[in-house]
Amino acid sequence: MDTxxxxxxxxxxxxxxxLLAPTDMQMNLMEVCKAxxxxxxxxxxxxALCASCQCYITSSHILPERSEDENAMLAEAFHVRDTSxxxxxxxxxxxxxxxxxxxxxxx
Amino acid sequence: xxxxxILIIGAGPTGLFTVFEAGLLKLKCHLIDSLPMPGGQCAxxxxxxxxxxIPSHPEILAGDLIKNLEAQIAPFQPGYTLGEHAxxxxxxxxxxxxxxxxxxxxxxxxxxxxxxxxxxxxxxxxPLENLEFFxxxxxxxxxxxxxxxxxxxxxxxxxxxxxxxxxIFLEPIASSVTLVHRRNEFRGALDSVDKVQELxxxxxxxxxxxxxxxxxxxxxxxxxxxxxxxxxTEDLVCDAFIPLFGLTPKLGPIxxxxxxxxxxxxxxxxxxxxxxxxxGIYAIGDVNTYPGKLKLILCGFHEATLxxxxxxxxxxxxxxxxxxxxxxxxxxGFDGSQKQAAKSTIKSID
Numbered sequence: 271m272d273t274x275x276x277x278x279x280x281x282x283x284x285x286x287x288x289l290l291a292p293t294d295m296q297m298n299l300m301e302v303c304k305a306x307x308x309x310x311x312x313x314x315x316x317x318a319l320c321a322s323c324q325c326y327i328t329s330s331h332i333l334p335e336r337s338e339d340e341n342a343m344l345a346e347a348f349h350v351r352d353t354s355x356x357x358x359x360x361x362x363x364x365x366x367x368x369x370x371x372x373x374x375x376x377x
Numbered sequence: 378x379x380x381x382x383i384l385i386i387g388a389g390p391t392g393l394f395t396v397f398e399a400g401l402l403k404l405k406c407h408l409i410d411s412l413p414m415p416g417g418q419c420a421x422x423x424x425x426x427x428x429x430x431i432p433s434h435p436e437i438l439a440g441d442l443i444k445n446l447e448a449q450i451a452p453f454q455p456g457y458t459l460g461e462h463a464x465x466x467x468x469x470x471x472x473x474x475x476x477x478x479x480x481x482x483x484x485x486x487x488x489x490x491x492x493x494x495x496x497x498x499x500x501x502x503x504p505l506e507n508l509e510f511f512x513x514x515x516x517x518x519x520x521x522x523x524x525x526x527x528x529x530x531x532x533x534x535x536x537x538x539x540x541x542x543x544x545i546f547l548e549p550i551a552s553s554v555t556l557v558h559r560r561n562e563f564r565g566a567l568d569s570v571d572k573v574q575e576l577x578x579x580x581x582x583x584x585x586x587x588x589x590x591x592x593x594x595x596x597x598x599x600x601x602x603x604x605x606x607x608x609x610t611e612d613l614v615c616d617a618f619i620p621l622f623g624l625t626p627k628l629g630p631i632x633x634x635x636x637x638x639x640x641x642x643x644x645x646x647x648x649x650x651x652x653x654x655x656x657g658i659y660a661i662g663d664v665n666t667y668p669g670k671l672k673l674i675l676c677g678f679h680e681a682t683l684x685x686x687x688x689x690x691x692x693x694x695x696x697x698x699x700x701x702x703x704x705x706x707x708x709x710g711f712d713g714s715q716k717q718a719a720k721s722t723i724k725s726i727d
Binding site: 311313314317319320322338341342345346347348349350375377 | 418422423426495501502503504535536537558559560562564622623625626
């Protein structure tokens with residue numbers, strides 16, 4: 271469908287998955303991963319309160335800036351890098367066509 | 378040995394509501410939870426977040442939902458074993474289950490309802506080399522006895538309420554308190570942030586930000602830590618390190634109870650009563666799975682209700698029972714309390 275975008279998620283074993291993500295369902299990256307049954311827990315349900323959906327952005331897409339909540343949670347998460355984001359805070363939009371991310375280790 | 382009719386593992390919203398539905402059927406309940414307070418995720422992860430999909434509550438804070446549930450079930454006098462987690466389960470010859478906690482507390486019941494959510498909350502541990510070696514030798518994630526820290530040099534890491542609260546609490550007890558956080562901003566109650574600011578201004582605590590603890594040192598026990606701040610490292614002598622990075626749920630020992638597990642959840646018969654593959658053990662709420670499962674509080678309430686009807690038949694196979702409506706029968710508490718709809722007023726018009 272023309273509202274879908276293609277994104278790529280590399281799991282913790284290094285396997286790359288091509289996923290079709292709808293942009294008209296208010297879905298975030300954590301939810302798309304869960305919909306494809308990738309090992310993303312999403313413990314807090316998407317409130318930026320657990321960091322179980324932390325991932326590293328490996329493509330050059332420009333994402334909306336981190337919110338205060340996301341910054342605060344990442345400051346208490348582990349294995350954090352400059353490219354770290356919480357998947358639950360990244361809304362699927364057309365601009366993210368071709369997005370590449372790698373799941374951060376479980377903490 | 379604590380004896381009850383339904384032993385509920387997990388005191389989140391689903392476990393709490395089970396007490397109400399069981400109470401209407403005159404069944405007594407006891408709850409076990411690893412957290413020191415009832416509420417599960419609602420209390421531990423998001424007490425201040427609003428929930429919008431509880432029927433008849435256009436909006437309710439998770440913490441208030443728990444308070445309301447506690448009030449609703451109070452007439453049925455549930456027992457609690459808090460701050461302990463269920464470790465093992467055994468079946469007796471009399472068809473009863475005996476559940477033992479990590480602290481050795483034993484509970485016996487003919488029916489066990491696992492309402493364990495995503496599992497037992499365990500501390501999130503920073504990825505530091507030798508961390509496990511130093512556990513109980515200077516590294517602790519939970520403060521059980523503050524007196525243990527008297528006249529000790531302690532380092533606390535974290536940026537949330539527990540890091541702030543324990544810094545404030547331990548400051549007069551310990552000989553020195555150092556708080557380390559990766560950024561200058563703290564996410565906690567404003568009062569606590571202000572208080573820590575005061576303590577820092579008065580020179581009563583050391584605040585090191587933006588920084589993190591990157592190594593632990595010591596021979597037989599913790600003797601010091603390394604702090605990395607903007608690329609530079611510095612060593613600090615200390616007796617104790619308390620990393621407070623929140624809790625994360627793990628299914629834990631329940632996974633080894635012989636229950637059918639699928640994708641980290643317990644398989645149940647959703648066409649009937651949410652019973653597991655072991656008769657007498659039910660699983661309700663976020664902890665279970667079945668085709669079409671939705672992890673929603675409102676679904677947990679429904680599952681608890683059906684489960685209690687089945688539990689009643691299991692406990693009293695000979696007793697006839699029909700569903701009663703609270704609007705008709707009211708609520709008769711085990712504490713002698715009685716709630717009943719007011720009688721209608723009948724008055725003639727002359």
